[in-house]
Amino acid sequence: VGKRLDKVVAPPHDGAAGNDDRPDRHLVLLQRLARLGQCQAHELFVFAPLWFHRVRFFCKNSVFTKKSPLRQRFFGSRGARRSRFADLPRFPFRFRNLFANFARYLGTNEQKTHHIMYRTHTCGCLRAGNVNETVTLAGWVQKVRNLGAMTFIDLRDRYGITQIVVEEHSAQEVRDAAARIGREWVIQVTGRVLERESKNPKMATGDIEVAAERITILNEALLPPFTIEEVSDGGDDLRMKYRYLDLRRPPLQRNLILRHKMAQEIRRFLDSEGFLEIETPYLVGSTPEGARDFVVPSRMNPNQFYALPQSPQTLKQLLMVAGYDKYFQIVRCFRDEDLRADRQPEFTQIDCEMSFVEQEDVLEVFERWAKHMFHEVLGLDFREPLRRMPWIEAMEKYGSDKPDLRFGMEFFDLTDLAKGHGFSVFDEAEYVTGFAATGCATYTRKQIDALTEYVKRPQVGAKGLIWIRVEENGTKSSIDKFYTPDEVRAMADRCGAKAGDMVFILCGKKFKALTQLCALRLEVAQQLGLRDPKKFAPLWVVDFPMFEWDEETQRFYAMHHPFTSPKPEDVQYLESDPGRVRANAYDFVCNGTEIGGGSIRIHDAKLQAQIFKYLGFTPERAQEQFGFLMNAFKFGAPPHGGLAFGFDRLCSLFGGSDSIRDYIAFPKNNAGRDVMLDAPSRLDQAQLDELYLELRKPEA
Numbered sequence: 151v152g153k154r155l156d157k158v159v160a161p162p163h164d165g166a167a168g169n170d171d172r173p174d175r176h177l178v179l180l181q182r183l184a185r186l187g188q189c190q191a192h193e194l195f196v197f198a199p200l201w202f203h204r205v206r207f208f209c210k211n212s213v214f215t216k217k218s219p220l221r222q223r224f225f226g227s228r229g230a231r232r233s234r235f236a237d238l239p240r241f242p243f244r245f246r247n248l249f250a251n252f253a254r255y256l257g258t259n260e261q262k263t264h265h266i267m268y269r270t271h272t273c274g275c276l277r278a279g280n281v282n283e284t285v286t287l288a289g290w291v292q293k294v295r296n297l298g299a300m301t302f303i304d305l306r307d308r309y310g311i312t313q314i315v316v317e318e319h320s321a322q323e324v325r326d327a328a329a330r331i332g333r334e335w336v337i338q339v340t341g342r343v344l345e346r347e348s349k350n351p352k353m354a355t356g357d358i359e360v361a362a363e364r365i366t367i368l369n370e371a372l373l374p375p376f377t378i379e380e381v382s383d384g385g386d387d388l389r390m391k392y393r394y395l396d397l398r399r400p401p402l403q404r405n406l407i408l409r410h411k412m413a414q415e416i417r418r419f420l421d422s423e424g425f426l427e428i429e430t431p432y433l434v435g436s437t438p439e440g441a442r443d444f445v446v447p448s449r450m451n452p453n454q455f456y457a458l459p460q461s462p463q464t465l466k467q468l469l470m471v472a473g474y475d476k477y478f479q480i481v482r483c484f485r486d487e488d489l490r491a492d493r494q495p496e497f498t499q500i501d502c503e504m505s506f507v508e509q510e511d512v513l514e515v516f517e518r519w520a521k522h523m524f525h526e527v528l529g530l531d532f533r534e535p536l537r538r539m540p541w542i543e544a545m546e547k548y549g550s551d552k553p554d555l556r557f558g559m560e561f562f563d564l565t566d567l568a569k570g571h572g573f574s575v576f577d578e579a580e581y582v583t584g585f586a587a588t589g590c591a592t593y594t595r596k597q598i599d600a601l602t603e604y605v606k607r608p609q610v611g612a613k614g615l616i617w618i619r620v621e622e623n624g625t626k627s628s629i630d631k632f633y634t635p636d637e638v639r640a641m642a643d644r645c646g647a648k649a650g651d652m653v654f655i656l657c658g659k660k661f662k663a664l665t666q667l668c669a670l671r672l673e674v675a676q677q678l679g680l681r682d683p684k685k686f687a688p689l690w691v692v693d694f695p696m697f698e699w700d701e702e703t704q705r706f707y708a709m710h711h712p713f714t715s716p717k718p719e720d721v722q723y724l725e726s727d728p729g730r731v732r733a734n735a736y737d738f739v740c741n742g743t744e745i746g747g748g749s750i751r752i753h754d755a756k757l758q759a760q761i762f763k764y765l766g767f768t769p770e771r772a773q774e775q776f777g778f779l780m781n782a783f784k785f786g787a788p789p790h791g792g793l794a795f796g797f798d799r800l801c802s803l804f805g806g807s808d809s810i811r812d813y814i815a816f817p818k819n820n821a822g823r824d825v826m827l828d829a830p831s832r833l834d835q836a837q838l839d840e841l842y843l844e845l846r847k848p849e850a
Contacts, residue, residue, distance in 0.1 A: 268338055268368075274310020278357040280343045285360060287312060288338045288368065290398065291331055292378070301328045303362075305339060308403050313346075313359040314339050320362060327365035334378065334395075336369040391825045393816055405813045408527070409801045413480060415526050416500055416797075419519055425476040425502065430465040432458055432482070437775055442486035444495070447841040458484035461794060463711060464779050466503040467751055470790040471782045475505035480797060489820050492743065492799055492810050496818075500746070500800075503792030509734055509750055512791050513538075513690060516746075520688060520738065527804055530686065537689040544691050545661065549583075549668030551694070554742030555687035557680035559585045559671050561664065562645045564655060573632040575614070581663050584616075584655035586647035587674050591619050593652055605656065605670050612666045616655035620647045627653075672742065681741070683806035688740040696720070696731040697764070705766055710735050712765055713758070713779075714749040715791075721757075728764055738795065745800055748793020755783040 269288040276285065289307035303314040316328040331337060341360040350356030376384025378398050389396040396402060417427065436443045436457035443457040459465075461483050469477050481501050487493065504512060517536055524530040537555070544553050547560045561583045568576040576582050593601075598617055605612035618627040618638055625638050633641075645653050654674070656667045675681050696716050697706035706728055708714065716724065720731040735749035752758045758780055762772040773780070798810035811817040818824055838845065 272309035273305050273307040273312040274354055276312055276343055276355050276358050276360070278345060281345050281358060283343045284340070284363075285343055286338065286340045287314075287360065289336070290371075290378075291333055291335045291337060293333065294328075294331060296329070301325070302359075303328065303331070303337075303339075305337070306398075310354050312355045313350075313353075314341065314362050315344070315359050316362050316365075321364075324362050324365050327367060328362070331365075331367065332371065332373065334371040334374050335367060336371065338366040338368055340364040387819070387825065390817075390819055393826045397815065402812060405801070405805055405807075406815060408805055409797075409813050412523065412527055412801060412804065413797070415523060416480065416519075419522050420478050420502070423476065423515060423519075425478045426474055427479050428469060428474065428477050429479055430459070430462040430469075430481065434459050434465070435775070437464065444484045444486050447843060449840050452842045460485050461499065462501055463713065464776070466501060466792065467713065467779060467787075467790065468782055470503055470505045470751075471785065471787045473505075475788070477504075477792075478502040489818070489822060492802070492808070494798065494810060494814065494817055495822050497810070497814075498797040500795040500797050501792075502748075502794065503790060505788040505790045507750075507789065507791050509692075509736060509791065512748065512750070512793060513736060516738070516793060517690075523800075523804075524686065524688075528686075532688070539689055539691050540693040541691055541695065542693070545664055549664035549666075549671065550742070551691055551737065552739045552742055552744045553689075553691075554672065554675070554681065555689060556682060556685050556741060557675050557678075559587060559675065560646075561585050561667060561671075564641050564644060567637070567641050567644065568655075568657070571632055571637065573629060575616075576657055579657035579663070581660035582655065582657040583663055583667055584641070584645050584653050585667065585671060586620075586642070586645040586651045586653050587678070588651055589678070590652035590674065591621060591650045593619075601654070601670065601673070604673055605666060610666050610669045611662070612656050612658070612670075615670070616657075618642050618647070618653040618655070620649055620651045620653065622649045683741075686740055686803075688738065688745075691737045691739050692735075693717075694733045694735045694737075695729065696733040697728050699729060706764060708761075708765055709733060710747070710749055712761055712767075712776075713751050715752045715757075716761075724760065724764060734791070736793070738793070740803060743799060743803060744796075745803065746793050746795030748791065750789070750791035753783060753787040753789050755780050755787075758783065 268286070270286045271280075273287055273289050287305055287307075289305045292304035292306040292311055294304075295302040299318040301316040303316070304311050305314050316324055327337075339360060339362050341362040341364070343358050344361050346357060346359050374395050375392055376382050376388055376395070378395060380400055382389065382396070382399060384392075384396070397406070420427075433446060433456040436445065436455065437460075441460060443460065446456040446458065448454050448456060462479070462481055466477055479501050481499060482496060483499055484496050485493075486495060489495065502516070504515070520536070521532050524532060539553070541551055544551050546563070547553070549561060562585065564582045564584055565579075568582040569579075570577065598615075602615040604610065605615050616628055618625055618629075618641065620642050624635060625642055627633075627638050630638065641655070642651075642653050647653050654667070654670055656663050656670070658666070672681070695709050696714065698709045699705075700707055710733060715734045717732045717734055723730045733749060735747065737747035738745045752761065758776075759769070759772065762769075762776070767775075796810075798813055801813040802808065802810045805813060807813070816824065816826065823829065
């Protein structure tokens with residue numbers, strides 16, 4: 151029946167009518183059932199499978215079972231049955247009378263809904279199989295083309311666009327309505343589906359058009375400030391101000407649909423693995439986790455403040471103590487930090503935690519989850535285990551703890567080859583490193599100078615750039631007067647350069663030089679077209695340092711957060727050499743972006759107190775801010791660990807975009823403002839008085 155259904159009425163882009171996942175399946179089946187009621191009796195022999203399919207759908211509550219109250223209500227006794235159908239004509243008769251009688255006595259909510267619907271189809275589902283059907287569409291006017299004798303209207307909803315035609319012989323009221331309407335007006339159109347003479351293969355509905363028999367204007371609209379099309383002429387600020395108009399554009403609709411489908415797939419997988427979705431509160435206490443907290447004053451507790459959670463870190467650990475061994479939630483988080491393309495002050499993360507696990511247990515589950523998402527959403531299969539790269543290897547080979555492995559250009563240590571030849575720039579540097587850029591020996595002096603200026607920008611911070619051009623007949627470099635050709639060639643060979651390649655070299659403090667060279671590597675790869683958004687190179691980065699030293703404050707800070715467990719074999723170095731201690735932490739990285747990260751947590755109260763001590767917390771301060779967690783550990787905390795994925799970043803990765811803003815319905819701009827709502831904004835003095843707050847002017 152399903153195959154016959156699709157043969158008679160071609161399915162739309164979002165699935166066959168027999169497909170339970172199709173969003174408007176209920177609407178389409180009801181409409182087709184009503185249409186069958188207009189058939190002559192002999193036509194039902196042609197559409198017999200369809201007829202039975204519709205009646206089964208419409209009467210799915212088992213109208214025809216003996217004890218059904220619907221059967222008694224509609225059919226009643228044998229005598230009543232004869233009287234109710236006495237007014238129906240003998241064959242041939244039109245079945246719409248039968249269906250009308252059926253609907254009147256059945257009186258279900260489904261049938262009542264059908265009578266008041268604004269549309270029988272969406273603007274994206276009509277195909278050649280619908281020709282000669284009478285349909286009703288509703289949506290927004292994308293475009294109006296008045297050709298004199300004929301007027302064409304592109305009608306749009308989130309499912310697609312259908313062309314409406316108003317012909318010269320159409321009713322006068324239809325032609326008058328078509329002459330009035332403008333862009334983004336909301337209208338309802340009833341008409342007959344026709345096959346187009348000139349088909350448009352670029353449109354899903356390009357084989358048909360609808361000849362309007364009635365046009366109802368549901369709402370007029372002002373002229374929008376920018377075009378609502380695939381590519382808009384509006385700037386970022388303008389589209390952010392009128393975000394509700396920008397969201398009508400197909401690219402953003404596709405992005406939000408992708409986000410929805412990914413959220414459903416995440417829940418489906420984690421539920422199948424035994425995870426429970428448990429919500430945690432938004433109003434919590436302030437804890438230092440790296441970024442500033444957004445704080446909320448409490449009216450009922452004067453001069454005290456809540457904080458919006460940067461993550462549910464401590465709360466999910468308490469859930470482990472409570473015995474919920476597999477937890478997750480897709481949760482909103484808040485951080486008051488400087489913004490960029492992949493950051494927002496409020497963002498969504500996939501937060502997960504597990505009990506009685508070690509690092510390998512967590513990685514095994516979420517590697518399967520990652521492969522499942524790639525397969526279900528993008529149709530990509532990763533059959534080999536994902537690469538596990540230690541943090542130090544990632545830094546020394548790629549200059550980043552989130553390396554982009556879609557292309558090569560690995561770094562090589564040139565310190566021993568570069569020093570001791572009278573070139574003070576190298577001699578005074580702690581570390582010299584470089585990489586070979588494939589095929590870049592043809593770079594002109596102008597291109598090399600542009601790259602030099604790129605690395606000297608304040609955002610990168612290098613003082614200059616050394617280059618070596620490798621050709622068939624030898625090498626040429628910017629340091630030829632300090633090194634012999636063989637010495638220059640040795641540096642190029644260490645970087646793996648071949649004829650036609652260019653070697654780029656930077657020097658300075660080790661990790662600073664590596665980070666600067668990473669920026670250059672990504673820029674060169676971008677120019678060479680190697681950062682293909684449709685290519686994916688996921689990996690795990692493991693064995694992070696437990697602490698990082700801050701020169702300004704002259705003390706150690708937790709590289710992740712203070713609840714991360716150290717590697718058991720490194721606990722012995724906590725007192726003697728804290729910088730040597732590695733964390734039981736891991737990050738999921740793809741295409742140069744950190745998608746998620748986590749760690750095995752500390753579940754021992756004594757070890758947690760020791761870590762707080764090394765991070766500079768006094769026992770009193772640690773008790774004040776984390777006493778609830780340390781006390782909970784005293785009541786039997788299981789070994790536990792977890793991780794969190796940035797959901798917005800994951801969506802932008804799968805969608806092939808660098809910015810997460812296009813995957814959030816109502817994002818903030820780079821200044822942290824919502825220009826549509828004009829937020830943040832000032833409070834009335836009465837509200838300030840209720841909260842016992844007094845404002846002061848910021849210092850210039």
